[in-house]
Amino acid sequence: MDQDLERRHFLRLGSAGAALAGAAVLASTALKPEQAYAQAAATSQLRTILDRGKLIVGTGSTNAPWHFENDKGELVGMDITMGKLLAKGLFDDETKVEFVDEAPDQRIPNITTGKVDIVIQFMTISAARAQLINFSRPYYVEGIALLTRPDATNKDFDSLLKGGKDTKVSVLQNVDAEGTVHQVLPEAQVLQVDTQANVVQALDSKRVDAAAVDLSTVRWMVARTPDRYADSGKAWQNQLYGAGVKQGDLDWLTFVNTCFDVAMHGNNSAIYDQAFKEYFGVDLPARATGFPSI
Template sequence: MAGAATAATVALTAEKAAAQAAPTSLLRTVLDRGKLIVGTGSTNAPWHFENEKGELVGMDITMGRILAKGLFDDASKVDFVREDPAQRIPNITTGKVDIVIQFMTVTPQRAQLVAFTRPYYVEGIALLTRPDAQNKSFDQLLAGGASTRVSILQNVDAENSVHQALPHAQVMQIDTQANVIQALESKRADAAAVDLSTVRWMVAKNPTRYADSGKKWFSMLYAAALRQGDPDWLNFVNTTFNVAMFGHQNELYDAAFKEFFGLDAPSRTPGFPSI
């Protein structure tokens, strides 16, 4: 109870919090401004897209609101700047946005240009199938050998990516993601190799139309990106994300995880740290 009592009696206002940050830190600038500016997208469900009301929603959008809640105790105090993925790094380095939260894959090359936060999702490749198909589980697809047909977006690694999971499958490289899914729907493909988040989203929204084969591989980290050289701002964002994902202020994260992936977030068990 000592920790809880301390938390209840010691509260920092935004002004007092700003005073703790270095004068040049973006943390102080954002607190003084009274709102957060987040660079993101608007066309990629379940990460960032418009709902039927025209509102910008998605897992990336929720992470922005979690950060605003941590800054101002108000999840609405955030402006979202819609940007093309090619503008993610330039908009950070030029200061157009405070942070980019736009399903950005962490790589050492990008880390030379921006500072990455702790990851908030581990992406991967997964196999989308049809619930009415004879072969819809991964074991069935694997047993199909060379007769199993898998559609995937055309790229230099497509063949190898599929064969890591299904060594003998026929690989159908297709020009757009929509046509990758269409090949599955028209039964030209037995499975579509797409992002794990896409599989979870589509199955959650249309369980009678799509199924998850149960296979996922090729992990990729999604994280937010900040300007380099600002440890106060980076530490604040990491702390806020950690509390939302692993601590006691997890309502927004858990609700979004359920809505956009159709899954309950893992339970937090008090005891040894799991961050």
């Protein structure tokens, strides 16, 4: 084929031909993960982390099932899993991560001052916080749920609702506590108590029929002790949990979102699914192939 004929053939292929040719070039020149950081901006935290050789994550250590120490003294939980997923994406090694134990009120300051690369600490995404930091895509949808006892006659939501004024619910004391419970149980008696532990203790002592706590708490307690606790099947008032990073760094934020997307919806979902099962007792459905689910 002479040059003119070859050129006319290529032009007939149009943009499809160009795309195929481009794909072939990219396939033959794929970058290794350790080389890819050069594509990030010189000031990006992504490049800084790769040069450093480890990821630094701000988190907690006392709130199961999100971040807590197991019987071996190891830091575990759903937040910890998300941090290890990022380290795996960065270095192909989930151990290359340092977790910084921080109080909840230090989450945003530690991001803005650069003490940590990212905070993964069951942080609720809000418009007010988004003025100070950037949030990743959500990795969990939290909510309020009703914890009950498996030995109770009114352990499911329908029974609690039918109980009307006889139904008693404990909840952590706050200005919205009574209204929050009455959103779903409008006639229930509301017992406000001072700590989350006492909210559950009121259920244990049978002073109430249900305890209004986080959905993740219900799932965790039911998964660990199904003979002691039950899930009423009712959850409401959705809140999104996301990781927090410093503003003004699109490369780093995009990388975090990419890792979370792949872990939650792509071909690397086994680790996320296993953690979801371990900490929440829930088997996630198989990902639908052929149509976006993110």
